[in-house]
Amino acid sequence: MRKVTSLLCTLSILLCLVAPTLNAASVNPKALLEKKYPRERVTVSKSVDLNGDNKKEHLLITESGNFYLINSKGVIVLIDTNYYNEEDPTFHILNISSKEKHVAITLDYPPSNTQLFVFKYQDGTLQKKLSIIGDVSIKISKSGEIRQARKNYFPEGGWDTAVAYYKWNSKKDKYVIYGEFPQ
Template sequence: MKRVILLICSLSILLGLLPATIADAATVNPKAILEKKFPRERVTVSKSIDLNGDNKKEHLLITDSGNFYLINSKGTIVLIDTNYYNDEDPTFHILNISAKEKHVAITLDYFPSNTELFVYKYQDGTLKKKLSVIGDVGIKLSKTGEIKQLWKNYYPEGGWEIAVANYKWDHKKGKYVGSGEVPR
């Protein structure tokens, strides 16, 4: 009888611990993962999203030192780029290029009106930069991946007018193609 009671108590304790263990494994804290590997880094901006349709999230992180990291779905930390400083925190945007493809866009806003844009494509467990532009009047993004760059086209005699360049992803070329008034 003692053995049966002991067995029942042991099983209830083990079953009580099992859901917590499963929940802990399912919950990933990308900030803690990065800060454990790089103790001097402090995450200021983060976003988690499935970029390649494998039902596993990739994690995007920007630190107070201006470093941009990716933690891919396998848990590998990849330094993507540096010097992501601006007046405000950088902003992540997800561009839905197709049903299976998403690109990561980051905007950096500078006073009084400049916006810098970087667009990355997820490839081979990392992010590859596909576009980098500055809109000295602004940048507009659509969820489908169309990008509008508003910039100042200066006259030789002084003054300027707003020029508009449009960028769209070209699957065949594997890059963003510009149309309209693209700066030289």
């Protein structure tokens, strides 16, 4: 009887230790958000480890255009609003360094306009670091450099393409611009 009781106690202790791990690993970010906000419906989502702690953060955009972050502790944070258009927004993860990643969101407005927002993960939330529009295009390189092409209109009519580049400067904690500056 003592052996059975000891075995049951050991199993219950192990179950208590393993249960929170199983529960945390099986979190469905869409279901978690929709449970807390029943009127929200997730249209775009992405899960990624933004800070190198081997735990994923979850990025979600809803039908109403709200952008949410669920951090690795399971806290839901409303980051921004008005992220909707005819086409779904697109998440891009910028590998700034081995320890730092930024989240970029593009909203395409056909035939040629693209709006870009870039966020830095900081203190369990996302801080907006860049917001630009490219009326010709926006391209993101693998190194995280952003190329903005826009129309530079001539006084007599017509236009030429002007290109500006944005690169992250960690010392200044912002994106610095070079090339042809937006007017």
